[in-house]
């Protein structure tokens with residue numbers, strides 16, 4: 429794209445941004461001047477979502493970003509609310525609602541939007557083969573078949589997912605209904621936390637310098653686009669919805685006062701009942717919902733959400749280098765992790781310890797009792813599994829210094845014999861990460877809906893890495909992404925019920941994904 433067109437687009441996005449970013453601005457017409465919806469449409473929510481260059485303040489200076497800007501064309505005013513920083517607007521929908529999204533690509537490269545965690549048809553899933561060029565549009569039309577929960581959206585362009593998400597393209601999609609909301613903190617006590625890491629140069633610009641093995645690891649932790657922020661809260665109960673929207677960074681989240689993390693939800697919505705864990709692992713793509721009572725635990729007035737150290741965070745040689753450095757100790761407030769890692773670009777390795785954000789507690793707030801039960805989960809029983817005891821196997825492998833799955837990299841239409849599954853059948857799939865010394869953690873994500881985790885096993889010798897994260901796993905609820913540690917074998921139970929077609933499974937370390945640690949599978953009737 430030439431310079432004048434770039435400026436035009438940038439200027440255009442500035443001109444429109446006031447109207448676009450304002451929450452709940454409703455217009456009968458989209459900005460392009462076309463009617464927002466075809467006559468006779470019965471969608472519950474209609475919106476225009478565009479990916480465009482923009483400029484925001486991250487740590488003082490204006491930072492060039494790419495961001496999603498949304499415009500609500502029809503639907504309730506709370507269906508779209510502006511986010512902080514560069515993040516896309518929060519989309520709020522209810523189970524069963526039909527949503528029409530007109531995506532407009534104002535970047536100078538192909539892009540497409542994926543609705544992470546949602547059970548939508550292949551045409552609505554944002555497969556890279558559906559990417560539209562700069563200036564192009566893509567029309568989505570789907571129904572919310574998911575349970576209430578915290579989902580998200582991000583680009584899924586061929587070999588550019590990491591760069592586009594890193595540039596700022598990501599947003600939350602929250603599915604809620606009154607019943608699920610009923611006895612949980614809501615409104616100002618229901619807070620989203622999008623965790624990301626970045627590196628910023630002295631001019632305030634994001635540096636994208638991913639490492640070929642580990643992916644992009646920044647030295648500055650951002651929550652909702654702000655560096656290690658402080659949240660002012662009341663001594664009351666809160667529902668914290670945490671998304672790891674980082675490209676490659678894995679968090680081991682705990683409270684600085686040593687309180688347990690009270691977990692109420694996972695990728696696919698509420699658990700059956702709250703569970704207490706000393707810390708919670710959150711790998712890229714995963715979500716977790718935490719109950720916090722700032723009058724009791726964690727107790728104020730000054731408490732941090734921190735990420736603790738764990739083993740096995742980096743593969744092979746780099747792991748050893750990383751472990752010897754004592755990274756991240758004594759990090760200054762608001763300064764992220766301080767030191768970079770000599771010899772590699774970017775921030776400290778996975779498994780380093782750092783602070784995420786601070787909570788300052790003032791005044792008393794609304795307090796709700798922690799419910800004893802949260803929701804009903806209907807997991808798939810052994811009896812319905814067609815391959816019980818002999819799961820479909822997917823091994824993490826390495827070929828030509830790239831991470832692969834069963835020895836294969838991504839090909840746009842590639843399908844191996846073991847990548848075809850019958851619609852409506854329940855199967856066990858087993859992922860193993862047994863590449864020895866070089867092994868590193870991989871967050872594995874499967875498109876097409878939610879699954880349950882049925883089993884984990886550890887290879888001899890892989891104990892320390894797995895032991896250092898074990899108690900932080902949230903596997904009591906529905907999942908669409910799980911952390912596969914070095915030396916681990918994880919069995920999940922899947923069923924693709926509603927839609928036939930081509931879907932993806934991949935590592936959600938976005939650089940691994942972009943380098944080919946992704947494959948198609950086809951749901952067949």
Ligand code: C2O
Nearest residue numbers: 542544713873932
């Ligand atoms: Cu969140 Cu295929 O991705």
Ligand code: CU
Nearest residue numbers: 543544545875
């Ligand atoms: Cu996804």
Ligand code: CU
Nearest residue numbers: 870935937940
């Ligand atoms: Cu990976």
